[in-house]
Amino acid sequence: MTLFLQLGFQGVALGMVYALIALGFVIMTKGSNTFNFAHGEFVAVGAYVVVALMPHLPYWMAFIGSVVVTVTLALVAERLLLRRLVSASPTALILATLALAVIVHALVLVVWGVGTKGSAGPVGSGTVEIGDVVLTYSGIATIGTSILVLLALLVFFRWTSYGLALRATASHQEAAAAQGIDVGRMFALSWGIAAALAVVASIFLASFPRIVSPTIGLVALAAIPAVVIGGLDSFVGAVVGGLVVGLIQVLGAGYLTDYGGGRLHEVLPYVLMLVVLVLRPYGLFGSRGIERV
Amino acid sequence: MIRKLVPTLAVGALLTLSACGGAAESSSDGTDGVKMGPGVTDKEINVGLLTDYSGPIAEAATSGSLGMEVKFDEVNAAGGVCGRKIVPVKADTKYDAQQTTQAYRANAKDMLMIGEVLGSVSINAIKPNVERDNMPALAISMNTATLEEKNIYVPLPTFEVELANGVVWAAEQAGATEEKPLKLGVITEGDEVGQPYQDAVVAAAEATPGVELVAKPTYAFGDQDFTAQVSELKAAGADVVMLGTAPAETAGVVGTSAQLGYSPQWIASSGSWFAGLAEPLKGLLNNFYVSGGYGTLADDVPGIAALKDALATYAPDAKPSNFQVGGWLFGEATVAALKQACENKDLTREGVIAALEDLKVDYQGITPEVDLGDGDSIVSYSSRMNTIGAQGELEAVGDFYASDAAKEWGAANGF
Amino acid sequence: MSEPALAVTDLSVRYGAAATALTGIDLMVPRGEIVTLLGPNGAGKSTLMRAVSGLLHVHGGVITSGRVELLGSDVTSDRPAARVRRGLAQALEGRQVFPDLTVAENLAAGGHVRRYRKAQAREALERALSHLPRLHDLMDRKAGYLSGGEQQMLAIGRALMSQPTVLLLDEPSLGLAPKIVETVRDIILDIRDEGTSILLVEQNAAMALSIAQHGYVLESGRIVRSGAAADLRDDDEIAALYLGVSASEGAGSHA
Numbered sequence: 001m002t003l004f005l006q007l008g009f010q011g012v013a014l015g016m017v018y019a020l021i022a023l024g025f026v027i028m029t030k031g032s033n034t035f036n037f038a039h040g041e042f043v044a045v046g047a048y049v050v051v052a053l054m055p056h057l058p059y060w061m062a063f064i065g066s067v068v069v070t071v072t073l074a075l076v077a078e079r080l081l082l083r084r085l086v087s088a089s090p091t092a093l094i095l096a097t098l099a100l101a102v103i104v105h106a107l108v109l110v111v112w113g114v115g116t117k118g119s120a121g122p123v124g125s126g127t128v129e130i131g132d133v134v135l136t137y138s139g140i141a142t143i144g145t146s147i148l149v150l151l152a153l154l155v156f157f158r159w160t161s162y163g164l165a166l167r168a169t170a171s172h173q174e175a176a177a178a179q180g181i182d183v184g185r186m187f188a189l190s191w192g193i194a195a196a197l198a199v200v201a202s203i204f205l206a207s208f209p210r211i212v213s214p215t216i217g218l219v220a221l222a223a224i225p226a227v228v229i230g231g232l233d234s235f236v237g238a239v240v241g242g243l244v245v246g247l248i249q250v251l252g253a254g255y256l257t258d259y260g261g262g263r264l265h266e267v268l269p270y271v272l273m274l275v276v277l278v279l280r281p282y283g284l285f286g287s288r289g290i291e292r293v
Numbered sequence: 294m295i296r297k298l299v300p301t302l303a304v305g306a307l308l309t310l311s312a313c314g315g316a317a318e319s320s321s322d323g324t325d326g327v328k329m330g331p332g333v334t335d336k337e338i339n340v341g342l343l344t345d346y347s348g349p350i351a352e353a354a355t356s357g358s359l360g361m362e363v364k365f366d367e368v369n370a371a372g373g374v375c376g377r378k379i380v381p382v383k384a385d386t387k388y389d390a391q392q393t394t395q396a397y398r399a400n401a402k403d404m405l406m407i408g409e410v411l412g413s414v415s416i417n418a419i420k421p422n423v424e425r426d427n428m429p430a431l432a433i434s435m436n437t438a439t440l441e442e443k444n445i446y447v448p449l450p451t452f453e454v455e456l457a458n459g460v461v462w463a464a465e466q467a468g469a470t471e472e473k474p475l476k477l478g479v480i481t482e483g484d485e486v487g488q489p490y491q492d493a494v495v496a497a498a499e500a501t502p503g504v505e506l507v508a509k510p511t512y513a514f515g516d517q518d519f520t521a522q523v524s525e526l527k528a529a530g531a532d533v534v535m536l537g538t539a540p541a542e543t544a545g546v547v548g549t550s551a552q553l554g555y556s557p558q559w560i561a562s563s564g565s566w567f568a569g570l571a572e573p574l575k576g577l578l579n580n581f582y583v584s585g586g587y588g589t590l591a592d593d594v595p596g597i598a599a600l601k602d603a604l605a606t607y608a609p610d611a612k613p614s615n616f617q618v619g620g621w622l623f624g625e626a627t628v629a630a631l632k633q634a635c636e637n638k639d640l641t642r643e644g645v646i647a648a649l650e651d652l653k654v655d656y657q658g659i660t661p662e663v664d665l666g667d668g669d670s671i672v673s674y675s676s677r678m679n680t681i682g683a684q685g686e687l688e689a690v691g692d693f694y695a696s697d698a699a700k701e702w703g704a705a706n707g708f
Numbered sequence: 709m710s711e712p713a714l715a716v717t718d719l720s721v722r723y724g725a726a727a728t729a730l731t732g733i734d735l736m737v738p739r740g741e742i743v744t745l746l747g748p749n750g751a752g753k754s755t756l757m758r759a760v761s762g763l764l765h766v767h768g769g770v771i772t773s774g775r776v777e778l779l780g781s782d783v784t785s786d787r788p789a790a791r792v793r794r795g796l797a798q799a800l801e802g803r804q805v806f807p808d809l810t811v812a813e814n815l816a817a818g819g820h821v822r823r824y825r826k827a828q829a830r831e832a833l834e835r836a837l838s839h840l841p842r843l844h845d846l847m848d849r850k851a852g853y854l855s856g857g858e859q860q861m862l863a864i865g866r867a868l869m870s871q872p873t874v875l876l877l878d879e880p881s882l883g884l885a886p887k888i889v890e891t892v893r894d895i896i897l898d899i900r901d902e903g904t905s906i907l908l909v910e911q912n913a914a915m916a917l918s919i920a921q922h923g924y925v926l927e928s929g930r931i932v933r934s935g936a937a938a939d940l941r942d943d944d945e946i947a948a949l950y951l952g953v954s955a956s957e958g959a960g961s962h963a
Contacts, residue, residue: 114350116567134553161816171808210545210548250518263483
C-alpha cells in the first residue's frame with residue numbers, strides 16, 4: 001500500500017506536467033487549427049533558458065525571463081510560418097511544425113550543446129513524510145502550481161473578454177472574424193499561452209532529481225497520447241489524459257515490469273491512444289462536433 | 294517509441310543518398326621503398342580527425358582533437374614516422390550523420406586512416422563507406438557494439454569492463470564472503486543499449502564469491518520517474534548499486550533514492566557520469582564511485598607529463614581539460630599503428646589494417662598497455678575507481694586493475 | 709447627415725485566377741433605411757457581402773477595383789475588425805453561431821470589439837434582447853442546440869451587440885418556417901425603427917421587398933435592375949423571376 005501511494009503521488013505529479021503540455025497542444029489546436037509538433041521543443045527552450053539564467057538572477061526572474069524568450073519564439077514562429085500557411089492544407093501545416101521542431105531542436109543543441117545541464121525546478125531535493133509515504137518538494141510544487149495554473153486558465157477562458165474571443169475563434173473562425181475579433185491576434189494569443197504553459201511544464205519536467213538534457217523536447221511529446229486520449233479540443237480531457245499517462249508510466253514501472261520485457265509502461269499510453277482513436281476518435285472528453293441545425 | 298521520430302524524418306531520407314562515393318585505392322612505392330597508399334607522400338602522412346569542431350559538443354570534441362594534434366606535433370618534432378610528418382586532416386562532423394558523411398566523402402581520398410571518429414551517430418553514418426574503402430578507423434564510442442564493425446577499432450577499455458571491475462572492487466571493499474554476502478543491484482535501460490551492461494554486471498556478480506545479485510530493475514528510454522526502480526532496489530536491500538545509465542538517468546536514480554531515504558554505494562561506468570551532474574547532485578555523491586578506463590590530468594605518470602609538455606609547447610593557451618587526455622591516447626594509438634606499418638614498409642590502408650592486428654599500444658601509464666587483437670576484441674580489461682571532486686572531476690582511488698570476472702565475461706561473449 | 713450609411717462604387721471582385729465574380733457594382737444604403745439585394749444562387753450576393761464586411765480574403769477573393777465607403781470613410785482595405793469598430797455588423801449566411809458557446813457567450817463575443825465595461829455590456833445586451841425577447845430564456849443553452857429560428861435570432865442579436873450603424877443580414881429567412889420568417893421580418897423592422905441602416909440579402913424577394921425602401925437585382929455579378937422597392941415589386945419581370953418561385957428553400961451560394 002505504501003508503494004502504491006508513493007507511486008501514485010509521483011504519478012500524479014508527472015501527470016500534471018503532461019497535463020500542462022497537453023493543454024498547450026489543445027489551446028493551439030483550438031485557437032489556430034494547428035497541431036504544433038514543435039511544442040515539445042518549446043518546452044526544451046523553456047527549460048534551457050531557465051537553467052541558463054538561474055546562476056545570474058533570482059529564480060522568479062529566471063522563470064519570467066524564460067517565459068519572455070519562449071513566448072517570443074512561439075510568436076515569431078507563428079507569425080513567420082503559420083500565418084502565411086493559413087490557407088494551406090492541414091498536412092502542409094503539420095509538416096511545417098515538424099520542420100520547426102527539427103530547427104528549434106538544432107538551435108537548442110547549437111546554443112547549449114548535447115551535454116546535460118542542472119535541474120530547472122524552483123525547489124530543491126527536500127521531502128515531507130506522511131506515514132511511510134515520502135512527498136517530495138518537487139512533487140508538491142508541481143501539483144500545487146499546476147492546480148493554480150489550471151484555475152487561472154479557467155478564469156481566463158470563462159470570464160475574460162480575450163478568453164471568450166479565443167474560444168469564439170476556436171468555435172467558428174469566420175464568424176469570429178465577422179464579429180470583429182482579430183483572428184490573427186487570437187492565433188498569436190493561443191501560441192503565446194501554450195508557450196507560457198510550456199515553460200511552467202518545463203521547470204517541473206526538469207525538477208529535482210530530473211535534469212535538463214537535449215531529449216527533453218521528445219520527452220514532452222509523451223503528452224501527445226494524453227491529448228488524444230482526452231480529446232483534441234477538450235481542456236478537461238487534456239488534464240485527465242495527462243494524469244492517465246503519468247499514472248500509467250509510474251505505476252506501470254512498479255507493477256508491470258514482469259510483463260512485456262519491462263517496457264509495458266512505455267507502450268501502454270500509446271496502446272490506449274490507439275484504442276481511443278478507434279473507438280472514440282474525438283477522445284474521452286472531446287466534442288463530436290456539435291451539429292449546426 | 295517516439296524518440297526517433299523527428300530525427301528519422303529529417304535525416305532518414307538524406308542518409309539513403311549518402312551510401313555512394315568514396316576513394317579509389319591507389320598505391321605507389323616511395324623513394325625509401327615504402328609502399329604508399331592514399332594520403333601518403335614521401336614527406337607526409339594524412340590522418341583524418343572526424344570530430345565535432347563546430348556542432349553541439351564542439352567544446353569537448355575540440356579539446357580532444359587538440360590532445361591528438363599535440364601528440365602528432367611531439368612525434369613530428371622528433372622526426373615523424375617513417376621520416377614523414379603526420380598531418381591531421383580535420384573534418385567537421387558537427388555531431389550529425391549527414392555532415393559526417395559529407396566530411397568523409399570530401400576528405401577520404403586524401404586520408405590514409407581515420408585517427409578518430411567521434412560518436413555512434415557518426416560511426417553509423419560512415420560505416421558502409423569505411424568497410425568498402427578499406428579505411429582503418431579508430432572510434433570514440435566505448436561499447437562492445439562498436440567493436441564488431443569492420444575496420445573500426447576501439448583502442449580503450451569499454452564501459453562493460455568498467456562495470457565488471459566495479460563489482461569486484463565493491464566486493465573486496467565490503468569484505469564480502471559466502472556467509473556475509475554483499476547485496477548488489479544494477480539498473481540499466483531495458484533495451485539493446487542497456488542489455489550488455491546488465492549482462493556484464495550479472496556475469497561479474499556470479500563470478501565473484503560473496504556477491505548476491507538482489508535486484509536488476511530497468512527503465513524505458515524517456516522514463517521521467519524512477520520511484521518504482523529505486524523502490525525495488527531499496528526493498529531488495531541492495532548495499533551497492535551499479536549504474537549502467539546515461540547521465541540524466543544517473544541524476545534521476547541517485548536523486549530519487551536520496552528523497553526516498555535510500556543511500557547505497559553507487560558505482561557508475563564512466564559513460565554514466567558527466568561533470569555537470571556535480572551541481573544537481575551536490576551532497577549526494579559521498580558514496581559515489583566511477584569506474585574509469587583511463588587516467589586524468591592529475592596523475593603523476595610519464596604519459597601525462599609528456600602530454601602536459603606537449604600542451605605547453607604546442608598549445609600554450611589551451612585550457613586544461615580531461616578530454617585532452619582521451620585525445621592524446623587516440624594519438625598514441627594512431628602513431629603506434631603508423632610506426633608498425635612503416636616497419637612493415639607498407640603505408641597503405643591494407644598495411645595499416647595489418648599493423649593494427651595484434652598491435653600493442655603503450656599508453657605510458659595513463660592506462661595499462663592495450664592489445665588491439667583482431668579489432669573485434671576488448672583491448673584491455675583494466676580500469677580504476679574514482680571519486681567525484683567538487684567540480685565533478687574524477688579523483689582516482691587505488692590503481693588500475695583487470696578483474697578475472699571481467700575477462701571471463703569478455704571471453705564468454707567472444708570479445 | 710448627407711453621406712449614405714454604406715456606399716459601394718464601381719466594385720469588381722475576382723477569386724484567384726478564376727472568372728470575375730463581381731463587375732462594376734454600384735450600391736447605396738441611405739441612413740435609417742432597409743435596402744435589399746436580390747438575385748439567384750451564384751449571382752454574387754455573398755461575394756458582395758464579403759467585400760463589404762472585409763471577409764473576402766478568407767475565401768480567396770480579391771477586390772480588383774472600386775471602393776467601399778462606410779459613413780463616408782473609405783474602408784476598402786480595412787480589416788474586418790476595423791469595419792466593425794466603425795459601426796458595421798453582420799449576421800452571416802447560414803446563421804453561423806458559435807455552436808459550443810452558450811447564447812450568453814455568443815452575445816458577449818459580439819461585443820468583444822467594443823471593449824465594453826461591465827455596465828456598457830449590460831446596456832448593449834439589454835438593447836439587443838429588447839429586439840429578441842425569445843433569447844432571454846435561452847441564455848445558458850449551447851448555441852449548437854438551438855432551433856433554426858433561434859439561431860437566426862442569436863446571429864442577429866450577436867451582431868447588434870457591437871451597436872452597429874449598418875447591419876448586414878445575409879439570407880435571414882433561409883430554411884425557416886413561414887411563421888418564423890414573419891417573426892424575423894418584424895425583428896428587422898424593429899431594428900430599422902431604432903435608426904439602424906440595413907442591407908438585406910434575400911432569396912425570399914416577397915418578404916424583402918415588403919420591408920425594404922430600395923432594391924437591387926444582381927445577376928452573374930452585375931447589377932441588372934435597381935429602384936424603389938415598390939416599383940420592383942410591381943415589375944412583371946421581377947415578379948415572374950423571384951416572387952413567383954419565392955425560392956426560400958435554396959441552398960446558400962458561395963461565389
